Amino acid sequence: PISTAILAQLVGGGCVVSVSCRKMIHSLFLINTTGDIFLEKHWKSVVSRSVCDYFFEAQGKASELENVPPVIPSPHHYLINIFRENIFFVSVIQSEVPPLFVIEFLHRVAEMFQDYFGECSEAAIKDNVVIVYELLEEMLDNGFPLATESNILKELIRPPTILRSVVNTITGKLCKCIHTLHDNF
Numbered sequence: 001p002i003s004t005a006i007l008a009q010l011v012g013g014g015c016v017v018s019v020s021c022r023k024m025i026h027s028l029f030l031i032n033t034t035g036d037i038f039l040e041k042h043w044k045s046v047v048s049r050s051v052c053d054y055f056f057e058a059q060g061k062a063s064e065l066e067n068v069p070p071v072i073p074s075p076h077h078y079l080i081n082i083f084r085e086n087i088f089f090v091s092v093i094q095s096e097v098p099p100l101f102v103i104e105f106l107h108r109v110a111e112m113f114q115d116y117f118g119e120c121s122e123a124a125i126k127d128n129v130v131i132v133y134e135l136l137e138e139m140l141d142n143g144f145p146l147a148t149e150s151n152i153l154k155e156l157i158r159p160p161t162i163l164r165s166v167v168n169t170i171t172g173k174l175c176k177c178i179h180t181l182h183d184n185f
Contacts, residue, residue: 025102025143026077027092028109028136031055032122033065039125041136043143047077047092055079055090071099084110085120108148109139115150116159128160 027047030039035056037049054074062068065083072079080102081090089106110120112135117124125132134157138147147153 024093024097024145025091025105025140026094027051029055029088029090029092030122030125031088031090033086035059038122039129039132041133043140051077051079051092052090055081055088059088070103080106082106082110087120087122087125105139105145105148108145109136112139112148112150112153131157131160 026044027040027042029037029049029052031037031052037052040049051074054072055068058072059065059068068081068083068088070081072081076094078093078096078099079090080093080099081088082103083089084107087110089109091102091106093102113120113125113132116131116135117128135153138153138156140146147156
């Protein structure tokens, strides 16, 4: 794959450290083929899920899932997406950034999931949700790509093991219980 620095030079004229690129990705939504948002991550402020309505509208106009436009403008944001392994990776940005820069990053996210979990699927992502959020937190710093190389990330975040999967499952279920209790009161 093309390195981030080379890609930035090709599409952004040296955008690696500019201020506008530092405001790159505000949010990431993972959406399955039935239109369910099954994971979301926000780096800046929380962007409402309703921004995905522009994506769903474009998806409805596409003849096939693979034909959804990669860049979708909305009144206040741009939605840049890729489709991999029956998952749409939809990033939300507020300012103009080179789209190929964001697309390359989204492909790296999908490749990292493949590398860590053996597959990039909705089930694998849900089963390893704690590691997914840790990876996303390390891969982007304040909305700007930071660590996207597998060997660096594996030093920071250990790939899943059976013990870690059990702990994450228990922790995840505990968090769901707490949210359920909180919502009921």
